[in-house]
Structure formats: structure tokens, C-alpha cells
Amino acid sequence: MNGSGWMWNEARVAVLGGGTIGESLIAGLLRAGALPPEHLTVTARRSASAARLSSTYGVCAGTDNREAVDGADLILLCVKPGTVPEVLDEIRPHLHGEQLLISVAASVPLAVIEERVPGGVPVVRAMPNTAVRIGYGITGLCAGSFASAAHLEQARSLFSEVGHVVEVDERHMDAVTGLAASGPAFIYVVIEAMAEGGVKAGLPRDTATALAAQAVRGAGAMVLETGEHPALLKDMVTTPAGCTIDGLMELEAGGLRVTLIRSVVRATERAGDH
Ligand SMILES: NC(=O)c1ccc[n+]([C@@H]2O[C@H](COP(=O)([O-])OP(=O)(O)OC[C@H]3O[C@@H](n4cnc5c(N)ncnc54)[C@H](OP(=O)(O)O)[C@@H]3O)[C@@H](O)[C@H]2O)c1
Numbered sequence: 001m002n003g004s005g006w007m008w009n010e011a012r013v014a015v016l017g018g019g020t021i022g023e024s025l026i027a028g029l030l031r032a033g034a035l036p037p038e039h040l041t042v043t044a045r046r047s048a049s050a051a052r053l054s055s056t057y058g059v060c061a062g063t064d065n066r067e068a069v070d071g072a073d074l075i076l077l078c079v080k081p082g083t084v085p086e087v088l089d090e091i092r093p094h095l096h097g098e099q100l101l102i103s104v105a106a107s108v109p110l111a112v113i114e115e116r117v118p119g120g121v122p123v124v125r126a127m128p129n130t131a132v133r134i135g136y137g138i139t140g141l142c143a144g145s146f147a148s149a150a151h152l153e154q155a156r157s158l159f160s161e162v163g164h165v166v167e168v169d170e171r172h173m174d175a176v177t178g179l180a181a182s183g184p185a186f187i188y189v190v191i192e193a194m195a196e197g198g199v200k201a202g203l204p205r206d207t208a209t210a211l212a213a214q215a216v217r218g219a220g221a222m223v224l225e226t227g228e229h230p231a232l233l234k235d236m237v238t239t240p241a242g243c244t245i246d247g248l249m250e251l252e253a254g255g256l257r258v259t260l261i262r263s264v265v266r267a268t269e270r271a272g273d274h
Contacts, residue, residue: 008032008154014072016065016087018042019052021104022078024133026057028162041068057240065209069094077103079115084108088116095121096175100125100151102158106177106271110144122147124155127176128162128186140176142171175239178268191216 015022026042037058043065044050052077062068069075074204079087084105095101097120098210103113104126113123123144131137135185137158143152152167159165168176191212199209222233238244251257 003225008074008157011035011073011154013040013072013074013076013158014114015040015042015070015076015078016068016076016091016160017079017083018044018049018061019078019080020130021128021132023053024130024137025076025078025104025128025162026053026059027157028132028135028137030059031133031159034158041071041123041244043068046196065091066094069099073099074158075101077101077105079105081105081107084113085116088113092117097146100124100147102155106181107174107184107274109274110142110247112274114144114146119144122151123216124152124221125170126155126161127173127174127181131184132162135162139163139165139181140168140180141165142168142170142173152160174271175264175268177271178266179264182267183264186260187216254260 007045013029015060018026022042023267026264029040030037038060040049040057040059042053042059043062043063044053044061046061047063050063052063053059056128060068071135074093075091077087079086082269084103095117097118100122101113101117102124108125108129110125112213113125113239114121117123124147125144126139127141128137128139132139139162141152141155141159143155156165156167166176191209194212194215198211199205203211219233222228223230226233234248238248
């Protein structure tokens with residue numbers, strides 16, 4: 001229970017902005033059985049988007065952010081960064097200190113949110129990725145000045161239903177964005193390219209894609225479950241004078257390593273362009 005007297009999994013949750021990440025969170029929370037659909041309300045700009053979300057997930061959906069906030073204990077702000085000020089100005093008179101506001105907007109610092117909401121409203125900043133949809137997400141969290149340890153725990157509990165959670169200092173949120181929120185896009189390119197290699201080698205495309213995706217899933221799980229350094233795990237695959245070392249030579253010659261480093265750094269810098 002938090003300082004406001006509600007348990008997060010009994011909370012009424014309003015998702016403001018049912019786009020890519022808002023919908024992924026709704027789908028993930030329902031899939032996990034974390035909340036009943038009738039405890040979830042989602043808003044969108046267009047009524048057609050709201051109608052689709054309502055019929056797909058059985059949640060309450062509409063275009064009125066104020067009404068959604070009035071009935072909510074926990075509010076997930078999932079609109080584009082540029083829309084955040086407009087939505088905060090709209091809901092400000094409806095927010096109070098018994099609620100918890102969680103913003104997933106990239107590049108919008110806690111201070112910017114806090115200056116637009118009434119004093120005392122607890123705010124947590126979160127950076128999830130789209131894999132929350134299937135329970136394989138990773139979410140970075142940091143607490144604002146009015147959020148207690150109990151509020152942070154509420155946020156942790158919610159995002160733990162849809163994947164892993166790390167607490168970070170706010171100065172690291174742009175790096176969480178560049179690595180973990182943008183990261184799936186980089187890895188989809190890797191999977192697509194590895195599959196092309198399989199197709200070039202004669203595999204049917206769907207088989208090649210499944211092999212590439214499962215190899216990536218297995219490698220990720222090996223890093224997480226063994227706790228070994230990725231370099232050691234790579235060495236275990238690389239038999240002396242075998243085929244993997246030939247492939248690794250091509251990979252290094254093509255600059256994949258430095259390209260991925262630069263990709264994360266560039267995405268982090270972009271996230272920091274407040
Ligand atoms: N995509 C990701 O992987 C990801 C990951 C982590 C964080 N984020 C953050 O999540 C936020 C949303 O990104 P996204 O990719 O989900 O964007 P998106 O797909 O464009 O979704 C934005 C949603 O906001 C709705 N919306 C627009 N104006 C609104 C308003 N005034 N009131 C209520 N809803 C409104 C839109 O409604 P319509 O559908 O009717 O247009 C749409 O459903 C961003 O701040 C981003 O930084 C995204």
C-alpha cells in the first residue's frame with residue numbers, strides 16, 4: 001500500500017495516450033492479469049483510436065483526459081513529449097496528492113512536469129520499451145521530489161508485471177532511452193540482417209528469421225541467466241579455427257561494434273535534446 005491508501009493492483013489506472021507505448025502497456029498488464037480491464041481507462045486524441053482500444057481490450061476509452069484523471073488513482077502519461085505540456089495544463093485542476101502520476105515521455109525532465117502540476121502531486125518518470133507488451137520489457141524508473149519510496153514501489157510493482165525494472169538517477173534516463181527504449185529497433189535490424197544472411201545461404205526466409213530471432217533471444221537469456229560477461233560467452237562459441245571466428249572477422253571489419261556504440265550514444269544525445 002502507498003501513502004495514499006490504495007494498492008497498485010486495486011488501483012484505477014488512466015493511460016493518457018493509447019499509442020504505441022500506451023497500448024503496449026495496456027496489452028502487457030492485461031496479459032499478465034495484473035489488473036481487470038474495467039480498472040483501466042485509456043484516452044486518445046481521435047475517437048476512432050479510442051473506439052478501437054475499447055473494442056480490442058475491453059477497457060474504458062475516450063478522448064476526455066480530465067474525466068479519465070478524475071476516476072484514477074494512478075495516471076500513466078503516454079503522449080508524445082511535445083504534447084505533454086498541453087495535456088498537463090488540461091488535467092492540472094483534476095490532479096491531487098492522493099494520485100500517482102507516472103510519465104513515460106522521453107526527454108521530459110521531472111522538473112518540467114512538476115512545475116506544471118499542483119505541488120504535492122507525486123511524480124515518477126519511467127522509460128519502458130515496447131517489449132512490455134509480451135512481458136519482456138525493461139523499464140528505467142526515477143522518482144520526483146514528492147514521490148515517496150512507497151510511490152516508487154508502486155511504480156516498480158506495476159512495471160515488474162510486464163518485465164524487468166531498474167531504478168536510475170534521472171541524469172541516466174536519456175541513456176536508458178537510447179539503449180533500452182530505442183535498443184529493440186537496433187536489434188530488429190540485426191535480426192533482419194542475420195536472416196538475410198541465412199537467405200543468402202539458401203534458407204527459406206521464415207526459417208531464417210526464426211533462427212535469427214531465436215539466436216538473439218537465446219544469447220540475451222544466456223547473458224542474463226548465467227551472469228557471465230558477453231565476451232566470455234562469445235569466446236565459448238568461437239572454436240579455434242572454426243567457422244565463428246571467420247564470421248566475427250567480417251563483423252569487426254564491417255564495424256558493427258562501433259556502429260552499435262555510436263547508435264546508442266546518438267540516440268541518448270537525441271533523447272537529451274530537451
Ligand atoms: N514508442 C516507444 O517505444 C516508446 C518507449 C518509451 C517511451 N515512449 C514515449 O511514449 C510517448 C508516446 O510515444 P508513442 O510512440 O506511443 O507515440 P504514438 O504512438 O504517437 O502515441 C501517442 C498517443 O497519444 C495520443 N494523443 C495525442 N494527443 C493526445 C491528447 N491531447 N490527449 C490524449 N491522447 C493524445 C494519440 O492519439 P491518436 O491515436 O488518436 O492519435 C496516440 O494514441 C512519447 O513521449 C515517447 O517518448 C515511447
